[in-house]
Amino acid sequence: MRIFYFANASVPSRSANSVHIMKMCEALAGEGHAVTLIVPNEWLRDLGVTEPFVFYGVTAAFRLVKTPWMRWHPKGWLDLVYVGAWGLWMRLTGRPDLCITRNLWAGVVFPILGIRTVLELHGPVSREGRMARLLDRLGVFRNPRLLRLVVISESLRKYFVDFGVPEAKIRVLHDAVNAGLYSAPSEPGPSGSPLSIGYVGSLHAGKGMEILLALALRDPQNQYHVFGGSPADIERWRNSASPSANVVFHGHIPNERVPETLARMDVLLMPYLRRVAVSGNYGDVAQWMSPLKMFEYMASGKAILCSDLPVLREVLEDDRNALLADPDDLDAWVRAVGRLSDAALRARLGATARAEAVRDYTWEQRAKRILPILH
Numbered sequence: 001m002r003i004f005y006f007a008n009a010s011v012p013s014r015s016a017n018s019v020h021i022m023k024m025c026e027a028l029a030g031e032g033h034a035v036t037l038i039v040p041n042e043w044l045r046d047l048g049v050t051e052p053f054v055f056y057g058v059t060a061a062f063r064l065v066k067t068p069w070m071r072w073h074p075k076g077w078l079d080l081v082y083v084g085a086w087g088l089w090m091r092l093t094g095r096p097d098l099c100i101t102r103n104l105w106a107g108v109v110f111p112i113l114g115i116r117t118v119l120e121l122h123g124p125v126s127r128e129g130r131m132a133r134l135l136d137r138l139g140v141f142r143n144p145r146l147l148r149l150v151v152i153s154e155s156l157r158k159y160f161v162d163f164g165v166p167e168a169k170i171r172v173l174h175d176a177v178n179a180g181l182y183s184a185p186s187e188p189g190p191s192g193s194p195l196s197i198g199y200v201g202s203l204h205a206g207k208g209m210e211i212l213l214a215l216a217l218r219d220p221q222n223q224y225h226v227f228g229g230s231p232a233d234i235e236r237w238r239n240s241a242s243p244s245a246n247v248v249f250h251g252h253i254p255n256e257r258v259p260e261t262l263a264r265m266d267v268l269l270m271p272y273l274r275r276v277a278v279s280g281n282y283g284d285v286a287q288w289m290s291p292l293k294m295f296e297y298m299a300s301g302k303a304i305l306c307s308d309l310p311v312l313r314e315v316l317e318d319d320r321n322a323l324l325a326d327p328d329d330l331d332a333w334v335r336a337v338g339r340l341s342d343a344a345l346r347a348r349l350g351a352t353a354r355a356e357a358v359r360d361y362t363w364e365q366r367a368k369r370i371l372p373i374l375h
Contacts, residue, residue: 021037100370177298267346
């Protein structure tokens with residue numbers, strides 16, 4: 001099948017969005033499809049990287065096209081113009097068998113132009129305002145050329161059912177991981193020994209640096225490692241709280257280095273607050289998210305300590321594949337870290353999480369499930 005993946009992301013960049021897109025294209029190509037990824041022409045130059053396939057640790061099995069006349073993905077009506085130009089180009093040069101996109105305008109325009117489309121959304125569309133009225137007036141979700149709406153959580157599925165999307169058109173596909181990159185973990189250190197406790201990801205509002213820094217102050221015997229964030233993010237957090245000698249900021253790491261980084265940790269943190277911003281420190285995805293790092297953590301086979309949020313309980317269960325703690329109760333986090341000094345508990349939680357990641361949450365499985373049956 002000839003598949004175009006039309007994406008908003010800059011490649012390479014620090015965003016989990018860009019990781020998701022590159023991994024999905026690799027998995028789709030691995031299923032034997034001819035895949036073309038279309039992205040804007042800009043990338044984060046301060047990363048010092050120009051080779052995106054190496055940066056993301058993916059094989060160059062698909063074609064990467066950077067729009068020569070568009071540096072950053074535009075917003076608002078310019079986004080519509082950009083999408084329309086690409087849609088017309090697809091019609092004039094031969095339509096792909098399928099287009100997959102996380103761009104809402106593309107989900108509107110491409111089916112109108114006769115392009116069979118799968119739209120993936122990781123957050124809600126406001127039920128009020130011009131976009132909602134436009135979607136309803138154009139019958140976007142009833143267009144037979146919009147084959148499927150993919151969402152990343154059951155809570156988001158329920159939202160779009162209430163929005164008016166036919167239930168049969170919606171598929172829930174959580175994020176995923178390339179489990180083959182993660183070796184089975186070595187035997188955990190002895191109970192009671194100091195722990196290396198890690199966090200990998202962005203340092204945006206709500207991701208939980210407040211919890212991590214406060215926890216480190218209460219838990220001086222263990223070492224906390226933070227992998228991620230821009231230099232400005234790191235400096236802001238360093239200056240926002242009392243300095244703690246047991247917190248080490250390592251800066252951003254390429255996705256290809258995540259497996260080896262997680263392998264050096266004993267415990268992995270997802271300390272989300274009840275409001276979680278996305279890239280750019282705006283919005284709130286705490287009700288809908290399916291964090292990519294959750295599945296990377298699971299595949300590593302290390303014990304996970306995570307905020308107890310309803311959407312995360314779609315995958316994680318307290319004392320089965322993770323420990324869950326109330327994000328508003330620091331004492332609960334201190335107690336959980338104390339429990340994780342038990343090597344047997346860490347091994348049990350990690351083994352269960354790893355088995356579930358391998359069984360249910362690989363990119364290969366996701367690539368198979370995202371594709372509709374074409375007639």
